Amino acid sequence: MMGLLFFVFVLAIFLGFELISKVPSQLHTPLMSGSNAISGITIVGALVAVGHPHGGNLVTVLGVIAVAAAMINVVGGYLVTHRMLGMFKTKSANRK
Amino acid sequence: MIAHIQPFINYLYIFASVLFIIGLKMLSRADTARRGNFISSVGMLIAIIATCLLAGMEYHWILVGILIGSAIGAVAAHGVKMTSMPEMVGLLNGFGGLASMLVAWAEYHKWVSLGWTDYAVTLLPDNPAAANPMFAAIAIAFTAVVGALTFSGSMIAFLKLAEWMPGKPILFRGQQVVNALVLLAILAAAVVFCMAPEAPAAYWAFAALMVVGLILGVTSVIPIGGADMPVVISLLNSYSGIAAAAAGFIILNNVLIVAGSLVGASGIILTQIMCKAMNRSLANVLFSGFGAANTTKSEGYKGEAKPISSEDTYMLLEAARSVVIVPGYGMAVAQAQHAVRELGELLVANGCDVRYAIHPVAGRMPGHMNVLLAEANVPYEQLVEPQDVNPVMETVDVAMVIGANDVVNPAAREDQGSPIYGMPIINVDHAKTVIILKRSMASGFAGIDNPLFFKDNARMLFGDAKATVSALVGEFKSA
Numbered sequence: 092m093m094g095l096l097f098f099v100f101v102l103a104i105f106l107g108f109e110l111i112s113k114v115p116s117q118l119h120t121p122l123m124s125g126s127n128a129i130s131g132i133t134i135v136g137a138l139v140a141v142g143h144p145h146g147g148n149l150v151t152v153l154g155v156i157a158v159a160a161a162m163i164n165v166v167g168g169y170l171v172t173h174r175m176l177g178m179f180k181t182k183s184a185n186r187k
Numbered sequence: 188m189i190a191h192i193q194p195f196i197n198y199l200y201i202f203a204s205v206l207f208i209i210g211l212k213m214l215s216r217a218d219t220a221r222r223g224n225f226i227s228s229v230g231m232l233i234a235i236i237a238t239c240l241l242a243g244m245e246y247h248w249i250l251v252g253i254l255i256g257s258a259i260g261a262v263a264a265h266g267v268k269m270t271s272m273p274e275m276v277g278l279l280n281g282f283g284g285l286a287s288m289l290v291a292w293a294e295y296h297k298w299v300s301l302g303w304t305d306y307a308v309t310l311l312p313d314n315p316a317a318a319n320p321m322f323a324a325i326a327i328a329f330t331a332v333v334g335a336l337t338f339s340g341s342m343i344a345f346l347k348l349a350e351w352m353p354g355k356p357i358l359f360r361g362q363q364v365v366n367a368l369v370l371l372a373i374l375a376a377a378v379v380f381c382m383a384p385e386a387p388a389a390y391w392a393f394a395a396l397m398v399v400g401l402i403l404g405v406t407s408v409i410p411i412g413g414a415d416m417p418v419v420i421s422l423l424n425s426y427s428g429i430a431a432a433a434a435g436f437i438i439l440n441n442v443l444i445v446a447g448s449l450v451g452a453s454g455i456i457l458t459q460i461m462c463k464a465m466n467r468s469l470a471n472v473l474f475s476g477f478g479a480a481n482t483t484k485s486e487g488y489k490g491e492a493k494p495i496s497s498e499d500t501y502m503l504l505e506a507a508r509s510v511v512i513v514p515g516y517g518m519a520v521a522q523a524q525h526a527v528r529e530l531g532e533l534l535v536a537n538g539c540d541v542r543y544a545i546h547p548v549a550g551r552m553p554g555h556m557n558v559l560l561a562e563a564n565v566p567y568e569q570l571v572e573p574q575d576v577n578p579v580m581e582t583v584d585v586a587m588v589i590g591a592n593d594v595v596n597p598a599a600r601e602d603q604g605s606p607i608y609g610m611p612i613i614n615v616d617h618a619k620t621v622i623i624l625k626r627s628m629a630s631g632f633a634g635i636d637n638p639l640f641f642k643d644n645a646r647m648l649f650g651d652a653k654a655t656v657s658a659l660v661g662e663f664k665s666a
Contacts, residue, residue: 092311092314092317092318092439093319093322096435096436096439096441096444099441099444099445100432100436100444100448103432103444103445103448103449103452104448104451104452105452106208106448106449106452107211107448107449107450107451107452107453107456108452108455108456110208110211110212110215110449110452110453111211111212111214111215111452111453111456112456113215114215114456114457114460115216115217116545116547116553116554116557116572117217117554117557117561117567117570118214118215118216118217118220118554119457119460119547119552119553119554119557120272120276120552120553120554120555120557120558121214121220121224121554122214122215122220122453122457122554123276123420123421123424123453123454123457123552123553123554124272124275124276124279125210125211125214125220125223125224125227126211126214126424126428126449126450126453126454127276127279127280127283127424127427127450128224128227128228128231128279129207129210129211129227129231129428129446129449129450130280130283130424130427130428130430130431130446130447130450131231131282131283131286131431132207132231132234132431132442132443132446132447133283133286133287133290133430133431133434133443133447134231134234134235134238134286135234135235135238135438135440135442135443136286136287136290136294136431136434136435136437136438136440136443137252137286137289137290137293138235138238138239138244138249139238139241139438139440140289140290140293140294140297141245141248141249141252141293142238142239142241142243142244142245142246142249143241143243143244143245143297143309144245144248145297145300145301145305145306145309146293146296146297146298146299146300146301147296147300149293149296150293150296150297150300151248153289153292153293153296154248154252154289154290154293155248155251155252156252156285156289157252157285157286157289157290157293158248158249158252158253158256158286159252159253159255159256159259160256160282160283160285160286160289161256161282161283161286162252162253162255162256162257162260163256163259163260163263163279163282164260164279164280164282164283164286164427165231165256165260166256166257166260166261166264167259167260167261167263167264167275167279167282168260168264168279169224169227169228169231169264170260170261170264170265171264171267171272171275171276171279172214172224173221173224173225174264174265175269175272175558175561176220176221176224177221178269178558178561178562178564179217179220179221179561179567
C-alpha cells in the first residue's frame with residue numbers, strides 16, 4: 092500500500108514536469124493561480140476529518156476550519172483564474 | 188464502510204485526477220487555458236462529491252465549512268483588483284497550507300483519541316492491518332510542518348505585497364543561526380514525535396512541529412526583497428501542493444497525492460523560470476537578502492540625470508516611428524495601465540510601431556505585467572519578450588520605461604560588482620532615446636543605483652506615472 096502510494100507520487104511529479112515544461116509568460120499568473128486552486132484538493136482530507144468525527148469536538152472544529160480554508164483556496168483560486176483568463180480571451184477574439 | 192460503494196468512489200477519484208491532468212495541460216497553452224481551468228474545477232467538484240459519498244459521513248458540519256469557505260472565496264475573487272493579484276494569490280495559497288496543517292492535526296487527534304487499532308480502521312476499512320503507524324506518523328509530521336510553513340510564509344508574502352509590512356528585506360544579526368536552530372528544532376521534534384506517536388510527550392512534540400513550522404515560514408520569507416517576490420510566490424505555490432500530497436499520505440488517498448504533486452511540480456517549474464530570468468540560483472534568492480547586503484561596494488554612479496518635460500516627450504513620441512514600452516511594478520502601483528494602453532493606441536493611430544517589452548520578473552509575481560495589460564485591453568500581439576526586442580533595440584526611436592528599474596539596469600551587463608550582474612535585462616539604453624517615467628531619483632526596489640539614468644540618450648520624466656501618461660495622452664488629443 093505505502094509502496095504503491097510512493098509510486099503514484101513519483102510518477103505524478105514527473106508527469107507534472109512533463110506537462111508544463113513550456114509556458115508562455117502571458118500564462119504565468121493564470122497557471123499559478125489555477126494550480127493554486129488545485130492544491131485546495133486538501134479539501135478531501137478536511138472532509139474526511141469532519142465527516143468522520145471520531146475524535147470528538149476538537150476534530151470537528153479543526154475539520155470545519157480546514158474545510159472552510161480549503162474551500163476559500165478552491166473557490167477563490169478557480170474564480171480568480173477564470174476572471175484573468177476572461178481578459179485574455181476577449182483579446183484573442185479581437186485578433187481573429 | 189459499505190463494501191459496494193468503495194470501488195465506485197475510487198473510480199470517481201481516478202476520473203478527477205485525469206481531469207486535473209488534462210486541465211493543467213490545457214492551462215499552460217494560451218488557446219485552451221480557459222477551458223483547462225474549467226475542466227480542472229470540474230475535477231475538484233467530482234473529488235468533493237466522491238468524498239461526500241463515503242459511507243458514514245455526517246454532513247451538517249461539512250455544509251457549514253463549505254458554505255463559509257465558498258462565500259469568502261467567491262467574494263474575494265470578485266472584489267479583488269487586478270493590481271492586487273499578487274497578494275491575492277499569496278493569500279489563497281496560505282489558506283491551502285493552513286487546511287493541510289489542520290488536516291494533519293485533526294487526523295493525529297483522531298489517532299490519539301481512538302488508539303491505533305481503531306484509527307487504522309478509519310484509514311483502511313477493508314484491511315486495517317496494512318496501515319503502518321510509523322508511516323502515518325511521518326506523513327502527519329511532514330504535512331504539519333510543510334502546511335504550517337506554507338501558511339505563515341504566504342501570510343508574510345501577502346503582508347509584504349499588500350505593503351502592510353515593509354517590502355525591503357528584513358535582516359538581523361545571526362539570522363543564519365536562527366534558521367539553523369529552527370531546522371534543528373523541527374528535526375528533534377519530528378524524531379520525538381515519530382518514535383512514539385501515542386506517548387503523552389508526542390502531542391507536545393506535534394504542537395512544537397506546527398509552531399516551529401510557522402516560525403520557519405516567517406524567518407524564510409522576511410529576508411526576501413520585493414523584487415524577488417515572483418520567486419517566493421511560485422515557490423510557496425509549490426509548497427502548498429507538496430503539503431496537499433503529504434496529506435494524501437496520511438489518509439492514504441491517491442487523488443490528493445496526484446493533484447498535490449502536479450501543483451508541486453508546476454510551482455517548481457515556475458520558480459525555475461523566475462530564477463533563470465534573474466540569472467540567480469534558488470539558494471541565492473532564498474538566503475542572500477538581496478539588496479540589503481551590498482550597499483558598501485560602490486559609491487554610486489556619477490553623472491547628471493537630464494529631466495524632460497511632457498511637452499518635449501510628446502514631440503519625441505509624435506515623431507517616433509517605433510516605440511518600445513517597458514512596464515514595471517511602478518505602473519501597477521500608479522494604476523497607470525489604462526492610460527498606457529490609451530497612449531499606445533494613439534501612437535499606433537499616429538503610424539508608429541508600438542511594442543510592450545515584458546521582463547519575466549517585472550512586477551511582484553510571474554506574469555504580473557501581462558495580467559495588467561490584458562486588463563487594460565492591450566492587444567496580445569504587441570507584447571514581446573526581452574530576447575525578441577533586444578536584437579532590434581538600435582532601431583527603436585523611443586524606449587519608454589514606466590515604473591521599471593532593475594530589469595532595465597545596464598549595470599547587469601557592465602558592472603561586475605553589481606548584485607544583479609549577469610541578469611538578462613531589456614537593453615533600453617541601446618534605443619535612440621530612453622524616457623524614464625519615475626516618481627523621483629530614488630533607487631529601485633532592490634536598492635541598486637541605475638547608471639541608465641545618467642546615459643547621454645536618457646531623459647527623466649518625473650511625476651506619478653498615471654498623471655504623466657495621461658498628460659501625454661492629452662497632448663496627443665489636443666494636437
